[in-house]
Amino acid sequence: xxxxxxxxxxxxxxxxxxxxxxxxxxxxxxxxxxxxxxxxxxxxxxxxxxxxxxxxxxxxxxxxxxxxxxxxxxxxxxxxxxxxxxxxxxxxxxxxxxxxxxxxxxxxxxxxxxxxxxxxxxxxxxxxxxxxxxxxxxxxxxxxxxxxxxxxxxxxxxxxxxxxxxxxxxxxxxxxxxxxxxxxxxxxxxxxxxxxxxxxxxxxxxxxxxxxxxxxxxxxxxxxxxxxxxxxxxxxxxxxxxxxxxxx
Amino acid sequence: xxxxxxxxxxxxxxxxxxxxxxxxxxxxxxxxxxxxxxxxxxxxxxxxxxxxxxxxxxxxxxxxxxxxxxxxxxxxxxxxxxxxxxxxxxxxxxxxxxxxxxxxxxxxxxxxxxxxxxxxxxxxxxxxxxxxxxxxxxxxxxxxxxxxxxxxxxxxxxxxxxxxxxxxxxxxxxxxxxxxxxxxxxxxxxxxxxxxxxxxxxxxxxxxxxxxxxxxxxxxxxxxxxxxxxxxxxxxxxxxxxxxxxxx
DNA sequence: GCGTAATATTCCGCAATACGCAATCGATTT
DNA sequence: AAATCGATTGCGTATTGCGGAATATTACGC
Numbered sequence: 001x002x003x004x005x006x007x008x009x010x011x012x013x014x015x016x017x018x019x020x021x022x023x024x025x026x027x028x029x030x031x032x033x034x035x036x037x038x039x040x041x042x043x044x045x046x047x048x049x050x051x052x053x054x055x056x057x058x059x060x061x062x063x064x065x066x067x068x069x070x071x072x073x074x075x076x077x078x079x080x081x082x083x084x085x086x087x088x089x090x091x092x093x094x095x096x097x098x099x100x101x102x103x104x105x106x107x108x109x110x111x112x113x114x115x116x117x118x119x120x121x122x123x124x125x126x127x128x129x130x131x132x133x134x135x136x137x138x139x140x141x142x143x144x145x146x147x148x149x150x151x152x153x154x155x156x157x158x159x160x161x162x163x164x165x166x167x168x169x170x171x172x173x174x175x176x177x178x179x180x181x182x183x184x185x186x187x188x189x190x191x192x193x194x195x196x197x198x199x200x201x202x203x204x205x206x207x208x209x210x211x212x213x214x215x216x217x218x219x220x221x222x223x224x225x226x227x228x229x230x231x232x233x234x235x236x237x238x239x240x241x242x243x244x245x246x247x248x
Numbered sequence: 249x250x251x252x253x254x255x256x257x258x259x260x261x262x263x264x265x266x267x268x269x270x271x272x273x274x275x276x277x278x279x280x281x282x283x284x285x286x287x288x289x290x291x292x293x294x295x296x297x298x299x300x301x302x303x304x305x306x307x308x309x310x311x312x313x314x315x316x317x318x319x320x321x322x323x324x325x326x327x328x329x330x331x332x333x334x335x336x337x338x339x340x341x342x343x344x345x346x347x348x349x350x351x352x353x354x355x356x357x358x359x360x361x362x363x364x365x366x367x368x369x370x371x372x373x374x375x376x377x378x379x380x381x382x383x384x385x386x387x388x389x390x391x392x393x394x395x396x397x398x399x400x401x402x403x404x405x406x407x408x409x410x411x412x413x414x415x416x417x418x419x420x421x422x423x424x425x426x427x428x429x430x431x432x433x434x435x436x437x438x439x440x441x442x443x444x445x446x447x448x449x450x451x452x453x454x455x456x457x458x459x460x461x462x463x464x465x466x467x468x469x470x471x472x473x474x475x476x477x478x479x480x481x482x483x484x485x486x487x488x489x490x491x492x493x494x495x496x
Numbered sequence: 497g498c499g500t501a502a503t504a505t506t507c508c509g510c511a512a513t514a515c516g517c518a519a520t521c522g523a524t525t526t
Numbered sequence: 527a528a529a530t531c532g533a534t535t536g537c538g539t540a541t542t543g544c545g546g547a548a549t550a551t552t553a554c555g556c
Contacts, residue, residue, distance in 0.1 A: 009299035010513070011259045011543075016303040016318075023325040031504060041545050046505065048543095051257035055264040059328060063504075063552080067326040069362055070264075073380025075323015077271040078315040080307060090370050093341075114317055122338050132321025258542065259514075280532060289516055294534065296514095311523095311533075 014040060015048055019057065019067065028064030075132075081107055084217055085117045087246045092119040092219070095239045099232055101223040102127045103239075106142050109134070111162055113143045113218065127201050127222035138164055138178055139171050141185075141193040141205025142218025147178075148186030149207065149215060155179055170195045190233050195225055202228040206240040211248050219243065262288060263296055267305065267315065276312030323380075329355055332465055333365050335494045340367040340467070343487045347480055349471040350375045351487075354390050357382070359410055361391045361466060375449050375470035386412055386426055387419050389433075389441040389453025390466025395426075396434030397455065397463060403427050418443045438481055443473055450476040454488040459496050467491065 021037040022029055031049070035042040049065055052058040056070035085105065092103040096119035106113040112134040120126060129135075137143030137158065147155045159175040172178040185191035193203035202225035208217045219240050221232055269285040270277055279297070283290040297313055300306040304318030333353065340351040344367035354361040360382040368374060377383075385391030385406065395403045407423040420426040433439035441451035450473035456465045467488050469480055 008302055009259055009296060011257055012263060012296065012299040012303060012305075015260060015263070016305065019322055023322055026327060028327075032502090042504080043506085043545060043547095044543085048257060048260065050505090051260040054256055055260060057260075057264065061328075066328055067322060069326065069328060069357065069380060071319065071322045072326045072362075072364070073323075073378070074267055074271055074315060074319045075321075075326075076379035078317065078320045078323075079274060079276075080309075080314055080317060089368075109317065114320075116320070120337075130321070131324035132317060132319075278532080279534095290533080291516060291518095291535085292514080298534095 011048065014038065014044070015052060015057075018045060018048060018052070019071075022058065022065055022067055028061040028066045030064050034065065081116055081217070084247070088117065088217070088219070088243055089119075091239050091243055091246075092117065095119070095221070095235060096121050098235060099221065099229075101221050101227065101232075102129070104129055104142075104218075104220045104222060106140075106218040106220065108137070108143070108146050108215065108218075111158060112136055113140050113146070116217070125224060127224065129222065135197055136162065136165070136167075138162070139167050139193065139197040140220070141191040141203040142207065142220050143205075144178075144182050144185050144191045144193070145205060145207045145218065146215060148182040148191075152179055152183070155182055167197050168195050168199045170199075172196065190237060193220075200225055204228070204232055204236055206236050208240050208243050208247070210244070216247065217243075259296065262286065262292070263300060263305075266293060266296060266300070267319075270306065270313055270315055276309040276314045278312050282313065329364055329465070332495070336365065336465070336467070336491055337367075339487045339491055339494075340365065343367070343469070343483060344369050346483060347469065347477075349469050349475065349480075350377070352377055352390075352466075352468045352470060354388075354466040354468065356385070356391075356394050356463065356466075359406060360384055361388050361394070364465070373472060375472065377470065383445055384410065384413070384415075386410070387415050387441065387445040388468070389439040389451040390455065390468050391453075392426075392430050392433050392439045392441070393453060393455045393466065394463060396430040396439075400427055400431070403430055415445050416443050416447045418447075420444065438485060441468075448473055452476070452480055452484055454484050456488050456491050456495070458492075464495065465491075 017038045018034055021034050031042055031046055035045040049058055053060060056068045058065050059068040088105045092105060096103045100121045102121060103119045104115055105117040106115050115129045115131055115133050117131060118129055120128060137147050147158060156175060156179060159178060164173045166173040172181060190204060190206045195201060201222060203220050203222045205218050205220035207215050208219055210216050219236060221236055265286045266282055269282050279290055279294055283293040286293065297306055301308060304316045306313050307316040336353045340353060344351045348369045350369060351367045352363055353365040354363055363377045363379055363381050365379060366377055368376060385395050395406060404423060404427060407426060412421045414421045420429060438452060438454045443449060449470060451468050451470045453466050453468035455463050456467055458464050467484060469484055
């Protein structure tokens, strides 16, 4: 039998699955668990992990495995949007210091937003998105704006394609309502996320454009819903505008 | 012929080499260049890159390749020293804001220090180490302290093992001098790096210990040598002590 | 401290996998 | 329009990685 999918190498798929599996766990993971999680034969998992360890992608801690420091290096070198992150960072930190809540930088990738960077406040209860993690467009403030700018047709397309899965009881799951809501957000130049992705979490988002008017990124504030304040909208918009200037 | 090295999987070695090669370049890299850099047959490189792209480890930009966003995610999940980074981050930012220079968090790995995190000041000229990058112990402030704490014998061992390669004309390349210098640093509880790693760059470093007295990390300030100030030593020591408290 | 169970690691023969050649496709240049 | 250069794909083959079983190591119960 030939390759099931040309453009796919078994070992690389398996390696990725293993890395993912390790990443899902907080503490070092045993071979057995990893083999079970990925459905690989322990012996196979072992050999792949050993090779990955050789290459620093994985490290051993006692008898278990954790992600290797080389991934830190590679992660920090992901050049994609590097300029963007660099330009945004000080603005994000300033905004975070001003309001005392988490500030996120996101970009669109397919039907999701990806968290590129964030600035975390120094307080016990805060909202924290992991860098590199994803969320569907229709349950995030920035994502809804992106849907809005893409136009009604594209938004409806998205709705049908994804089926608008609900995450909380506040998520939009109806195409008509979403389209309606999204165009409203677009007009006001910002969007709220009212516990649509996770109960108790509220966001405010704005878009960042380049000179040509294309969407470059989204900037958002995430906070426990009861701490969120109206006034932040203007500050967030200012930060967005400032970022556009710095990129232009 | 059997595997040259059991515990090594060809594809994974090659994948890692390709990722490294991509990371070395700033802009998207063409297949040809990657194949040349890694010595792989273009067709082989292509297939591996295609598989890596499927898995999000690599992304395409036009006709070239760049590191994929999944590496961001994996990099951010490197659990190793996560608590440390988390605890150190606010202290580092405060210190950076106080003195206006780069603050680094490092750990030892073998004969090198690895940069775990850093806080960058908002100014045009600044020293910037990439997260995940490495430097030999004997040309960094923190590294010299680590050598000191390891004891004279271990330090001499290190000297012979590595041959003390020089990076600038100020690097220590003589075992005797290094041992001497290092024990001096240890006594004073901090170390300078006077353009020993890179001409024009000066550092100050301190060590961070856990309750049991083991070295957990190093904290350092990097600045253009002519901007470096004596006063920073105490502030850095304070930050180190504060971090020890927070970890304890 | 010993026996036992549970994992981790190594060995090995087999065949599926990934390799490299060569041919095709596509873009860019002259 | 031809030619050149790089990216991509198909294909037969040898190598590589596979998984079962054997062995080592660790953890645990008694």
